[in-house]
Amino acid sequence: MRYRIVMLLTIVLGALLQQFLPTWPLFGGIKPPILAALTLYYALRRNAGEMWLAVFAAALLQDGLDLGSFGPALIAFPVIGLLANRIRNEVFADGIFTQLFFGAVIGLFTTLIALFVYAVTGQRPLFFGLAVLRLVSSVLLGMATLPVVSQIVNRLEVFIPERRGYGWQ
Amino acid sequence: MYAVAAALLLAVVFVPLPSLTLKSKGAVRGTIAGAERGTSGIWQWFTEAAAAVRGIGGAVERNRELSQELVRTQAELNKLSDVEADNVRLRRAFDFFHQKPFGMVPCDVVSRNISGWWSSVRIGKGRKHGIQENQAVISPDGLVGRTTEVTAFASEVLLVSDPACRVSAKLKRVDVFGLVRGAGTTLSGQPKARIEFINKDVEIRVNDEVVTSGLGAFPKGVHIGYINKVHRDASGLFQHAELIPRATVGLLDYVFVVSEAQKEPAR
Structure with a gap:
């Protein structure tokens, strides 16, 4: 129970931080995918129940605090959680190259899903150049965000006694 | 089971249910509103402290x-x-001294857009404070945007620079109407908008002032920005021009929502 509460609080803090971080025009206005990184972090280290809790908390916060209809995160985060949870015993989640690779993948995937949802629902005008800039930026931001988020949450969890539930350990 | 869950999810995403969506978002935003205000205060304190430290040098x-x-x-x-x-x-x-053409609700900006896909900010007042959707939001620098997705205690403000924000406007010097539409931001971070559907026979000059026309939800004569580039198309019926919406440049701390409910008749 304690782990779940800390996990939910971490996700809420992640959402607040993602909101307050400024956007960089050079990155197409895309924000660092902190909530997607947290989803992946918990999916790679927790059991299925806790993974789904993290997935839906993060997705509801991301889409609930964003403008427009529910969608981009509600589609992307469950897919990220499900796939990562399945392969969690086969990857070294704390390896820097693993994190860089997965960071790039989640950045690209969440932006692709957002582009798809906004294109289908017509909520955002799509310009080819801006879309490409955002895709490239999301890869870079994902690679930068996931290792940092993983380090911070790892250090945070050290303070919680009776550490358990890590699938790959 | 996954097929059912996926179908349900796709229905949530692609079947438009605005009132249900707004209620769900209201619940999420209401839950996090307190934390948002606290974080906003801490963030502002850090920003001011950093500015003070930079100033010492x-x-x-x-x-x-x-x-x-x-x-x-x-x-x-x-x-x-x-x-x-x-x-x-x-x-x-002319007895204009005490004239108040519209009432205003002062609001703190509590957060910015979480994904970066929209040019918007969230203000810490909502329906309970008399704010409704599609009301104009202004600051001392001019038009900021319009309210959208108003929940009980918070409202989203779609900035003038967002492509989804459209405002009926006019060129003050020549008194010609047009439509201002957001155009995102430049690579240097400058918000931009463009005024469209201006008769091509009208001469637009750089630095011409663009103000709201008074048509629609926006009050008349609110400053939007100055023209900085004119595009003329000899083959078209209209011309358009780019402008910088000054009120959305930089970080916004507080804004005013123009409230129709508090409207006072001009004396």
Whole structure:
């Protein structure tokens, strides 16, 4: 129970931080995918129940605090959680190259899903150049965000006694 | 089971249910509103502290600049006091001095957009404070945007620079109507918008002022920005121009929502 509460609080803090971080025009206005990184972090280290809790908390916060209809995160985060949870015993989640690779993948995937949802629902005008800039930026931001988020949450969890539930350990 | 969950998810995403979506978002935003305000305060404190620390290094230079500025301002003030006296006399003559064409609700900006896909900010007041959707949001620098997705205690403000924000406007110098539409931001971070559907026979000049026309939900005569580039298409019926919406440049701390409910008749 304690782990779940800390996990939910971490996700809420992640959402607040993602909101307050400024956007960089050079990155197409895309924000660092902190909530997607947290989803992946918990999916790679927790059991299925806790993974789904993290997935839906993060997705509801991301889409609930964003403008427009529910969608981009509600589609992307469950897919990220499900796939990562399945392969969690086969990857070294704390390896820097693993994190860089997965960071790039989640950045690209969440932006692709957002582009798809906004294109289908017509909520955002799509310009080819801006879309490409955002895709490239999301890869870079994902690679930068996931290792940092993983380090911070790892250090945070050290303070919680009776550490358990890590699938790959 | 996964197929059912996926179908349900796709239905949530692609079947438009605005009222249900707004209720769900209201619940999420209401839950996090307190934390948002607290974080907003802490963030502002850090920003101000960082600005203060940055200022220490250049204090001497800044002091010199301020001294020069003071002398220049005093000279200007002497000149302006005569103009102000005339201004006050004329205002009294036309009985405009106490005129308040619309009521305003002051609001703190509590957060910015979480994904970066929208140019928007969230303000800490909502339906409970008399705010409704599609009301104009202004700041001392001019038009900021319009309210959208108003929940009980918070409202989203779609900035003028967002492509989804459209405002009926006019060029003040020539009194010609057009439509201002957001155009995102430049790579240097400058918000931009464009005024469209202007008759191609009208001469638009750089630095022409663009104000709201008064049509639609926006009050009349609110400053939007100045023209900085004109595009003329010889083959088309219309021309368009780019402008920088000044009120959305930089970080916004507080804004005013123009409230129709508090509208007072002009005397």
